[in-house]
Amino acid sequence: MIALAHNPVLVREVIEHLISEKFNIFIDATVGGGGHASSILRHNEKVRLIGFDIDEYALSVAKKTLEPFGERVTLIKGNFRDLKKHLNEEGINTFDGILFDLGISMYQISGKRGFSFYDDCDLDMRMDMAQDKTAFHVINTYNFETLRRIIKDYGEEFKTNAIARAIINRRKKGPIQTALELADLIVKVKGKKGRLHPATKTFQAIRIEVNRELENLSMGLKDAIDMCASKGRIGVISFHSLEDRIVKNMFKSDKRLHVITKKPITPSKDEMEKNPASRSAKLRIAEKL
Numbered sequence: 031m032i033a034l035a036h037n038p039v040l041v042r043e044v045i046e047h048l049i050s051e052k053f054n055i056f057i058d059a060t061v062g063g064g065g066h067a068s069s070i071l072r073h074n075e076k077v078r079l080i081g082f083d084i085d086e087y088a089l090s091v092a093k094k095t096l097e098p099f100g101e102r103v104t105l106i107k108g109n110f111r112d113l114k115k116h117l118n119e120e121g122i123n124t125f126d127g128i129l130f131d132l133g134i135s136m137y138q139i140s141g142k143r144g145f146s147f148y149d150d151c152d153l154d155m156r157m158d159m160a161q162d163k164t165a166f167h168v169i170n171t172y173n174f175e176t177l178r179r180i181i182k183d184y185g186e187e188f189k190t191n192a193i194a195r196a197i198i199n200r201r202k203k204g205p206i207q208t209a210l211e212l213a214d215l216i217v218k219v220k221g222k223k224g225r226l227h228p229a230t231k232t233f234q235a236i237r238i239e240v241n242r243e244l245e246n247l248s249m250g251l252k253d254a255i256d257m258c259a260s261k262g263r264i265g266v267i268s269f270h271s272l273e274d275r276i277v278k279n280m281f282k283s284d285k286r287l288h289v290i291t292k293k294p295i296t297p298s299k300d301e302m303e304k305n306p307a308s309r310s311a312k313l314r315i316a317e318k319l
């Protein structure tokens with residue numbers, strides 16, 4: 031697979047506000063290509079880092095990137111929704127810091143896996159290629175009402191009725207096979223205006239449904255708060271309001287936490303210019319009391 035390298039976002043801000051010299055164990059819940067992880071390992075030369083990912087390809091990239099750090103790094107193929115279970119299996123009951131860098135990586139977008147509107151290949155959108163449910167299954171088997179609700183709730187799309195209806199009608203001619211076919215169908219329904227591709231919100235919704243992203247976040251964050259040591263820090267970089275709302279509410283409502291970021295940290299103008307994919311990133315950090 032040929033895939034573009036992933037540019038980690040808000041690296042300077044993560045180092046400045048999330049990482050301490052005193053940390054001994056740090057969890058990278060979404061290690062991806064190992065960009066944040068290598069900066070963290072360079073910044074704190076004694077920290078041990080445990081990196082999770084559900085994507086085998088991302089882990090193979092992280093393995094190469096993090097090779098120079100030798101035994102300071104442990105990589106785990108696992109979902110952060112089961113954080114406690116995986117860490118307990120490693121003999122770890124607590125840690126000093128954790129980062130969740132949500133969303134998809136450039137490896138996934140450019141990897142012809144149906145995440146991109148222009149992918150003329152099977153509608154897939156799985157981050158974990160070992161799981162059964164794909165976007166093809168969602169788009170071609172869910173009924174009108176379920177599709178409509180998902181596109182509304184997970185995409186915050188307005189034209190939900192028209193899009194769900196168009197999908198159901200199009201299915202009468204046979205399955206919607208590719209990401210490109212789905213994107214083109216949505217362009218026909220919504221027309222083309224504005225900066226965003228008309229299918230952005232629907233693709234976000236289907237991806238969240240396929241990968242159970244919001245449920246994973248709530249479960250992983252709960253485990254993280256339970257396991258984090260006193261004075262340890264929990265950081266989450268989110269890319270849309272649904273994720274950000276979950277993080278904000280969980281941080282605010284948990285009496286064991288002190289919220290460090292009253293307002294989320296966002297990328298500098300310079301970073302947004304150099305890496306437009308960083309535009310919607312928001313970093314929230316809380317400290318365990």
Ligand SMILES: C[S@@+](CC[C@H](N)C(=O)[O-])C[C@H]1O[C@@H](n2cnc3c(N)ncnc32)[C@H](O)[C@@H]1O
Nearest residue numbers: 038060062063064065066083084085109110131
């Ligand atoms: C934005 S990328 C992370 C990039 C990484 N910080 C870097 O510097 O290269 C998000 C990664 O999280 C992974 N991921 C998403 N949901 C996950 C989950 N529930 N458990 C573990 N990994 C997950 C994705 O497969 C993807 O590789």
